Amino acid sequence: MRYYEVRASQGPWRWSGRYDAEHRWVLPGVDCPRCGTWAGAGAYPTVDLSGTGALAKELEETLLPTTVAEYRRMAAAITPWVAVDQEVTPGCAFGPLRGTASGDFGPLTAWPGWQLLVREDARAALRELPLQGVEAVPAQLQGSRGQLYEVEARPIGRAHYASVTPDSPSCDYCGHQGGFSLATDWALDAATVSSSDVFRVWGTGVMVVSERFAATLDKLGPSDVELREVPTH
Ligand SMILES: [Zn+2]
Structure with missing residues (x-):
């Protein structure tokens, strides 16, 4: 392979499509007394945190970097909802993308580079193959002319x-x-x-x-x- x-x-670019969106839930970055403030990359659109009650509400806000202890409390509360290969780090995001879009999109969009979006026909074509580890979650983008899907990448x-x-x-x-x-x-x-x-x-x-x-x-x-x-x- x-x-x-x-x-x-x-x-x-051939395609005029642009979007501006955030994932529904985002863990805060960490403000560490030894190594400073940091957050990692990573998003799991397949993870639904709506069952975490008060924490889900908290994570829907844009949180400032927090203490290591507070971050650990939040990360521990999420553990039952994530798979073993969905590594959780500060700054990690969950749930569908939500935002706005305009223009026409190609089969695959990779801007920003850490997010992969596919068109409806591309998602259908991918589903016809015996691919492994490919999960595409509908992005909630107002103004979009067709449904786009974010492909999760672990x-x-x-x-x-x-x-x-x-x-x-x-x-x-x-x-x-x-x-x-x-x-x-x-x-x-x-x-x-x-x-x-x-x-x-x-x-x-x-x-x-x-x-x-x-x-x-x-x-x-x-x-x-x-x-x-x-x-x-
Ligand atoms: Zn540190």
């Missing part, structure tokens, strides 16, 4: 160690794993990409799709995205 990194193309794939340059240390106090930058020709750790046809690279907002995912969308015509084949080692 081949894998491709998905990015918005440099342009000019942080399953890891970058190969030789592609990674650490740029901040891990923190024992709050559990921050430490930041890193990816080489421009980064590769995937082959041991981590065994099943899913779409995933996020752990510790980043980088989206990766399988060749069968990419080929399915390609049949529906051009999208304003660039695909780079990512080697696996």
